[in-house]
Amino acid sequence: MTSRSDAPAVKAALKTQAVETPSWAYGNSGTRFKVFAQPGVPRTPQEKLDDAARVHEHTGVAPTVALHIPWDKVDDYGALATYAKERGVRLGTINSNVFQDDDYKLGSVCHPDAAVRRKAVAHLLECVDIMDATGSRDLKLWFSDGTNYPGQDDIRSRQDRLAEALAAVYERLGDDQRMLLEYKFFEPAFYTTDVPDWGTAYAHCLKLGDKAQVVVDTGHHAPGTNIEFIVALLLREGKLGGFDFNSRFYADDDLMVGAADPFQLFRIMYEVIRGGGLASDVAFMLDQCHNIEAKIPAIIRSVMNVQEATAKALLVDGTALAEAQVSGDVLAANAVLMDAYNTDVRPLLAEVREEIGIDPDPIAAYHRSGWAQKITEERVGGTQAGWGA
Numbered sequence: 001m002t003s004r005s006d007a008p009a010v011k012a013a014l015k016t017q018a019v020e021t022p023s024w025a026y027g028n029s030g031t032r033f034k035v036f037a038q039p040g041v042p043r044t045p046q047e048k049l050d051d052a053a054r055v056h057e058h059t060g061v062a063p064t065v066a067l068h069i070p071w072d073k074v075d076d077y078g079a080l081a082t083y084a085k086e087r088g089v090r091l092g093t094i095n096s097n098v099f100q101d102d103d104y105k106l107g108s109v110c111h112p113d114a115a116v117r118r119k120a121v122a123h124l125l126e127c128v129d130i131m132d133a134t135g136s137r138d139l140k141l142w143f144s145d146g147t148n149y150p151g152q153d154d155i156r157s158r159q160d161r162l163a164e165a166l167a168a169v170y171e172r173l174g175d176d177q178r179m180l181l182e183y184k185f186f187e188p189a190f191y192t193t194d195v196p197d198w199g200t201a202y203a204h205c206l207k208l209g210d211k212a213q214v215v216v217d218t219g220h221h222a223p224g225t226n227i228e229f230i231v232a233l234l235l236r237e238g239k240l241g242g243f244d245f246n247s248r249f250y251a252d253d254d255l256m257v258g259a260a261d262p263f264q265l266f267r268i269m270y271e272v273i274r275g276g277g278l279a280s281d282v283a284f285m286l287d288q289c290h291n292i293e294a295k296i297p298a299i300i301r302s303v304m305n306v307q308e309a310t311a312k313a314l315l316v317d318g319t320a321l322a323e324a325q326v327s328g329d330v331l332a333a334n335a336v337l338m339d340a341y342n343t344d345v346r347p348l349l350a351e352v353r354e355e356i357g358i359d360p361d362p363i364a365a366y367h368r369s370g371w372a373q374k375i376t377e378e379r380v381g382g383t384q385a386g387w388g389a
């Protein structure tokens with residue numbers, strides 16, 4: 001928060017923001033009905049990094065790329081980190097995957113069979129080994145675990161199994177590493193989900209210790225949920241590890257962040273700034289799939305949407321807001337927020353981009369760059385990597 005006239009401070013803050021892009025967003029993706037393949041899509045983890053480097057080049061604020069294991073499996077993760085560095089980006093969060101194997105039909109770390117639980121934990125520990133090789137700070141844990149029918153399994157025992165697995169992974173973390181526990185209210189399980197909400201994630205993270213933090217995926221809530229309240233509360237408790245940003249209209253739609261409800265994104269970013277999150281260790285990650293739109297420009301657009309919401313949140317006049325709140329002037333307080341939200345911050349962001357030496361219009365610059373034509377011509381043959389590839 002700042003005063004309206006403090007543009008240099010707003011610009012300085014915007015220059016410090018970093019948005020992590022997900023490797024899987026560059027690959028083909030779809031719904032359970034159809035994957036529409038796009039030309040020029042990456043065939044390897046290296047090609048995903050090539051595309052991510054373009055996003056960083058044009059936005060200036062997307063320096064890291066999240067990996068998903070085993071979708072981004074390589075023999076030498078140190079070499080992959082070097083490859084990224086040579087292209088001006090770094091490897092970021094390691095996303096684990098304990099949801100794709102047949103063994104996980106009844107769950108992974110919460111599965112009733114101890115052998116399946118051991119397999120899942122072994123994968124999570126392997127992900128920490130990968131973090132050691134890539135220099136990644138964060139391990140993101142999302143579990144598809146849950147049940148479909150009342151009585152299918154014991155809700156409390158599943159929580160015990162979850163706690164046991166999380167403790168084993170926590171134990172393995174290095175001093176500078178963290179585990180980010182993601183919650184989701186339903187899907188693929190439809191009756192119970194073992195980490196359905198922030199409260200469950202928070203309770204487990206609290207028991208584990210400081211290196212366990214909650215990650216808020218903006219698409220993982222029931223309609224009408226006040227996500228900014230959750231953000232404010234987790235920040236206040238020192239337990240907000242990061243975001244998986246995306247938009248939802250109905251369920252976990254994974255559409256571009258800021259597309260469905262830019263006002264909600266602004267309200268979230270306001271609480272982030274109010275809670276000191278912009279200058280903290282909160283990870284701003286995208287978790288999106290671009291099923292029908294061109295992927296790289298969609299990711300650039302998403303990064304810009306986060307920046308626009310952040311800029312508006314930074315423009316909230318903190319002094320005027322506090323005065324209105326203390327004096328009980330409900331309408332004036334609301335007007336302060338709405339003034340900031342209704343400000344067109346695109347000229348300010350264009351200036352920020354010029355000041356860091358990039359084109360003020362990242363999308364136009366990408367289209368002019370010829371990258372889309374180049375990858376369409378060059379990336380023929382092989383298997384296109386994608387969501388689940």
Ligand code: AOS
Binds near residue numbers: 068182184217252
């Ligand atoms: C799943 O719904 C979650 O959002 C996870 O973050 C997941 O790992 C990611 O969507 C990639 O599949």
Ligand code: ZN
Binds near residue numbers: 142182217244287
């Ligand atoms: Zn997510």
Ligand code: ZN
Binds near residue numbers: 184217219220252287
């Ligand atoms: Zn999701």
